[in-house]
Amino acid sequence: MAQGITKREEDYSKWYNDIVVQADLADHSSVRGCMVIKPHGYAIWENMQHVLDKMFKDTGHVNAYFPLFIPKSLFEAEEKNAEGFAKECAVVTHYRLKTDPKNAGKLIVDPEAKLEEELIVRPTSEAIIWNTYKGWIESYRDLPILVNQWANVVRWEMRTRLFLRTSEFLWQEGHTAHATKEEAIEETEKMLEVYADFVENWMAVPVVKGKKTANERFAGADETYCIEALMQDGKALQAGTSHFLGQNFAKAFDVKYVTKENKQEYVWATSWGVSTRLMGALIMSHSDDNGLIIPPKLAPTHVVIVPIHKTEEGLAKITDLANTIKNNLKQKNISVKYDNRDSYRPGFKFAEHELKGVPVRVAIGERDLANGTVEVARRDNLTKEVISISEIETYIEKLLVDIQSNLFERAKARQANLTTHVNTFEEFKKTLDEKTGFVYAHWDGTPETEEKIKEETKATIRCIPLNNLQEAGVCIYSGKPSTQKVLFARAY
RNA sequence: CGGGGUGUAGCGUAGUCCGGUAUCGCGCCACAUUUGGGAUGUGGAGGUCGUCAGUUCGAAUCUGGCCACCCCGACCA
Numbered sequence: 001m002a003q004g005i006t007k008r009e010e011d012y013s014k015w016y017n018d019i020v021v022q023a024d025l026a027d028h029s030s031v032r033g034c035m036v037i038k039p040h041g042y043a044i045w046e047n048m049q050h051v052l053d054k055m056f057k058d059t060g061h062v063n064a065y066f067p068l069f070i071p072k073s074l075f076e077a078e079e080k081n082a083e084g085f086a087k088e089c090a091v092v093t094h095y096r097l098k099t100d101p102k103n104a105g106k107l108i109v110d111p112e113a114k115l116e117e118e119l120i121v122r123p124t125s126e127a128i129i130w131n132t133y134k135g136w137i138e139s140y141r142d143l144p145i146l147v148n149q150w151a152n153v154v155r156w157e158m159r160t161r162l163f164l165r166t167s168e169f170l171w172q173e174g175h176t177a178h179a180t181k182e183e184a185i186e187e188t189e190k191m192l193e194v195y196a197d198f199v200e201n202w203m204a205v206p207v208v209k210g211k212k213t214a215n216e217r218f219a220g221a222d223e224t225y226c227i228e229a230l231m232q233d234g235k236a237l238q239a240g241t242s243h244f245l246g247q248n249f250a251k252a253f254d255v256k257y258v259t260k261e262n263k264q265e266y267v268w269a270t271s272w273g274v275s276t277r278l279m280g281a282l283i284m285s286h287s288d289d290n291g292l293i294i295p296p297k298l299a300p301t302h303v304v305i306v307p308i309h310k311t312e313e314g315l316a317k318i319t320d321l322a323n324t325i326k327n328n329l330k331q332k333n334i335s336v337k338y339d340n341r342d343s344y345r346p347g348f349k350f351a352e353h354e355l356k357g358v359p360v361r362v363a364i365g366e367r368d369l370a371n372g373t374v375e376v377a378r379r380d381n382l383t384k385e386v387i388s389i390s391e392i393e394t395y396i397e398k399l400l401v402d403i404q405s406n407l408f409e410r411a412k413a414r415q416a417n418l419t420t421h422v423n424t425f426e427e428f429k430k431t432l433d434e435k436t437g438f439v440y441a442h443w444d445g446t447p448e449t450e451e452k453i454k455e456e457t458k459a460t461i462r463c464i465p466l467n468n469l470q471e472a473g474v475c476i477y478s479g480k481p482s483t484q485k486v487l488f489a490r491a492y
Numbered sequence: 493c494g495g496g497g498u499g500u501a502g503c504g505u506a507g508u509c510c511g512g513u514a515u516c517g518c519g520c521c522a523c524a525u526u527u528g529g530g531a532u533g534u535g536g537a538g539g540u541c542g543u544c545a546g547u548u549c550g551a552a553u554c555u556g557g558c559c560a561c562c563c564c565g566a567c568c569a
Binding site for chain 1: 493526527528529530531561568569
């Protein structure tokens, strides 16, 4: 167990890395750009999956699984999508190794085992899925198709960061097919709402919902919706995207259906996804210089009980009490870990569970037994209280709810403080450099201006917020007329 | 792919200029004493010094090639 976490104000990215590694969430693997998600990190991801999966099912979706490999000819069918991902694709060219005749014990790629057609390791699955949907859809009676898959994908990134950007990552991708444009757009918006609901109410991370500009749009989409979150260092993080794909994939893969009126029509499509990147958002939204902070609704362990004893008899009594509390809390669906390891002292355990982000710690000592109390410490604000044993269960139940909402309110207040409206390019640059955060500014709506602003400031348009206030103004860069302010930020 | 840096025990390091078989801390193992915020003592295990070749009686140290990783840029959920 390492002891020092870099302070946030000293070096924010180092702090982030320290948290990920020292809180046992993930590690660099010996595969370049790929990480090992460790049990503690994976447990949090599993909780995210469970909640999201239920939300998907509740909105009528079902799960399925499609292949990891996509033949190049299928991959290239939707041109824009293919072009967008071409630069970061892993490609399988051979299917066999053989022993090296010149170097005993070593293997080489068998040059005679070259594939007729290369296989692309999926960076996303639209191509293989729409190729499949072609066979599933004949009539309007086959629609809609509402399928999700949990999978890994590979995008050959040049620079990687644990959870935020790795060459391989885990995600879910929903792929739906609809009879009408309206229905597909409704689906796209519905899933954006699902994501916003999850990220705000389970992860306790406030988001701005919006649409991407043409530059930032998913390759192959007509419209990309997104949720944007703001991290503690004032940088934005895209937390989820939902795409209205129009008829682009239906046309590329020739997926038509027969209407009631016996007419042939192309199918309308959506796709939407969130990834293990959410882990990064979770970490960077709440954690502090003592380590990770996990919102109760996603914490693998809600409460840890630490015994403090002087004698064996004392320990036995504490253990009895701990087990009673544990069982009572279990009735309330609160998961409890009794940390009775005898090789570590209480102070060490306190620090360790803080580092790993357990929301509530209960310490029980022999003094408590005499007084009929326990000490309860909350992770979010590091405060402690002495609570009577008789009311411990109801107290903790309420405390977990408090912590969840406190984390959200805290993050929300921070986001509000780090949101600025500006009217000139000077103000814009100054805000980005000195204050950071979300910056609202007028933009003339052209990709050229967006590109110039990005080149000069490294800030991108994160989104055009939904239900955005319409107000006449002039673009901060070009001085041309604008109808609304859009959301800029430097981003991960 | 460009520019910079680093490779010595599980982790962090000293030693490299000036060649003589590797230092310290954390962690690990055993035992004892401890336990209300990261315990202490005693004993112990653990290293082809990134890799390959060269120079030398002798290389962590000098020379050359290669490899890996990190940081900065171009790219990106």
